[in-house]
Amino acid sequence: MVERVNDLDTPERRDRLEALAPERLAELDTEDDTDDDPLGTLPNVDEYDQIRMRLAPNPNGPWHLGNARMPAVIGTYKERYDGWMLCRFDDTDPETKRPELAAYDSILDSIAYLGFEPDEVIRASDRLETYYEHARELIDRGGAYTCSCSAEAFSDLKNNGEPCPHRDKDAALVADEFEAMVNGEFSAGEMVLRARTDITHKNPALRDWVAFRMIDRPHPREAAAEFRCWPMLDFQSGVDDHLTGITHIIRGIDLQDSAKRQQFLYDYFDWEYPEVLHWGHVQIDDYDVSMSTSTIKALIDDGELEGWDDPRAPTIESCKKRGILGEAIVNALVELGTSTSDVDLAMSSVYAQNRELIDDETDRAFFVRDGVERQIVGGPDAGNPPVHPDHEERGTRTIPVEGGVLLESEDLPANGDRVWLKGYGCVRHTRDALEFTGDSIDVVRNEGVPVVHWVPARDNVSLELKTMDGTVTGHAEPGVQSYDPGAELQFERVGFIRIDASSTPMVAYFSHP
RNA sequence: GCUCGGUUGGUGUAGCCCGGCCAAUCAUGCGGGCCUUUCGAGCCUGCGACACGGGUUCAAAUCCCGUACCGAGCACCA
Numbered sequence: 001m002v003e004r005v006n007d008l009d010t011p012e013r014r015d016r017l018e019a020l021a022p023e024r025l026a027e028l029d030t031e032d033d034t035d036d037d038p039l040g041t042l043p044n045v046d047e048y049d050q051i052r053m054r055l056a057p058n059p060n061g062p063w064h065l066g067n068a069r070m071p072a073v074i075g076t077y078k079e080r081y082d083g084w085m086l087c088r089f090d091d092t093d094p095e096t097k098r099p100e101l102a103a104y105d106s107i108l109d110s111i112a113y114l115g116f117e118p119d120e121v122i123r124a125s126d127r128l129e130t131y132y133e134h135a136r137e138l139i140d141r142g143g144a145y146t147c148s149c150s151a152e153a154f155s156d157l158k159n160n161g162e163p164c165p166h167r168d169k170d171a172a173l174v175a176d177e178f179e180a181m182v183n184g185e186f187s188a189g190e191m192v193l194r195a196r197t198d199i200t201h202k203n204p205a206l207r208d209w210v211a212f213r214m215i216d217r218p219h220p221r222e223a224a225a226e227f228r229c230w231p232m233l234d235f236q237s238g239v240d241d242h243l244t245g246i247t248h249i250i251r252g253i254d255l256q257d258s259a260k261r262q263q264f265l266y267d268y269f270d271w272e273y274p275e276v277l278h279w280g281h282v283q284i285d286d287y288d289v290s291m292s293t294s295t296i297k298a299l300i301d302d303g304e305l306e307g308w309d310d311p312r313a314p315t316i317e318s319c320k321k322r323g324i325l326g327e328a329i330v331n332a333l334v335e336l337g338t339s340t341s342d343v344d345l346a347m348s349s350v351y352a353q354n355r356e357l358i359d360d361e362t363d364r365a366f367f368v369r370d371g372v373e374r375q376i377v378g379g380p381d382a383g384n385p386p387v388h389p390d391h392e393e394r395g396t397r398t399i400p401v402e403g404g405v406l407l408e409s410e411d412l413p414a415n416g417d418r419v420w421l422k423g424y425g426c427v428r429h430t431r432d433a434l435e436f437t438g439d440s441i442d443v444v445r446n447e448g449v450p451v452v453h454w455v456p457a458r459d460n461v462s463l464e465l466k467t468m469d470g471t472v473t474g475h476a477e478p479g480v481q482s483y484d485p486g487a488e489l490q491f492e493r494v495g496f497i498r499i500d501a502s503s504t505p506m507v508a509y510f511s512h513p
Numbered sequence: 514g515c516u517c518g519g520u521u522g523g524u525g526u527a528g529c530c531c532g533g534c535c536a537a538u539c540a541u542g543c544g545g546g547c548c549u550u551u552c553g554a555g556c557c558u559g560c561g562a563c564a565c566g567g568g569u570u571c572a573a574a575u576c577c578c579g580u581a582c583c584g585a586g587c588a589c590c591a
Contacts, residue, residue: 097590203516204516232591337525345525348524364553423550490553494552
């Protein structure tokens, strides 16, 4: 029987199924409604009235493209499920990953550039009292103890699955010592509060982790500068996720054990842990600079990069300068999905997305790098290429040839050969000039005459083009002068660019081919 | 050392939970062709992948075991 079914082809099976069980066929047909984004569905969405997610950036510097993945994916899910999105600054380390005051705003700016707006913004450093209250509650429930072991001494015990002497401390003493921590009566390293998990747990990463520690250096935010007793990420984030009603957490595989650690906390408090997804690290091709906040910062400090918006830096600010839309970045990042394995983001994918978004609206212009000058002999006074080849209604540009033209040296034909100056006509290279031939466009179609871009030798605009490989100087056609900073153009046969400054020379950033 | 996770074409991804519509999706990339006064867009077309070995099964990308490789955690970082 099974073999006979296997022998049927798909339409035959459908026919048989329709005859036997039409309702099952309808089910099959509706199973593949797909969304317009490539992300998978979130787990158990039906169990929640509202999907609530959070971005949890550490404000220790401006964002790079990897950081953008969080708002790109979470923001996309928010839109799909009509959910709620929190931006929570996890700024609880004034020492090792010290927050940078300017980063709070710059991160919010980057999120906005990507096209998203958090429904609420909070800072962990505003919430210390809340964490203290929960720590007291945890101590009351027997879930934590103060410990004055050195990090090394505790690590040795822990690795052998042995408790430290402080583990069975009297609850009242724990409470007192914790208040002393809160009051700043200890210095860094002298005392911590540990979560009591399972000191013999087979995974050593979960054994009695630190919940609070002392930090001597004041927090850079004035409002938080007086505190010395700071929660660790697992405690702070665990409490906040519950209090803000987060239903779905998405975070990196480096935090794979976090949920397991925090589960002990949730058990003590009798809370329900949110759904959690982990994704791998993102690497990026095409850049020589690694996608790491600290690396980029170091290169800027050393003068290797001009700043966070240097086109060689894989940052959001640099993309913005280059005219790469936030939407293009988001589309490319969303395409990466949320797999747990490490992924490479191909910049060609970002470029393809951006091209699709801006191509139709972007005016065309000529830009000649390292120009070779030649006089034009005979022929009209000016060329008139279209503003956009697909939109005749947008008109034409007027580019004079009086006084000669500049061609890219590679485009200058050999003596005696012809070349078609785009928007002007066919010319022949004779000794030291270009003679207008009056040939029709058929010579391009049938005889293989190359088509090249050009600019007037005199009436042109000097322009510096900043690219990932350094700055290129050259000359643009006169009309480029009239574009304001922020405008995007396509330099024909060169690529898309964004005008950055109307100075002399003008400054533009190269977007992509 | 202990623990946890991963491996689908050049890149990314879908499918895996619930084995059969999978001779494996879509995008990007690269190659051809058409069109074209761009190296852009559009249209047509081609290239190219289930890490390896066993097992279960009528049937395995999908389930199980092992191997290899990659990654992560075992911080008083996030």
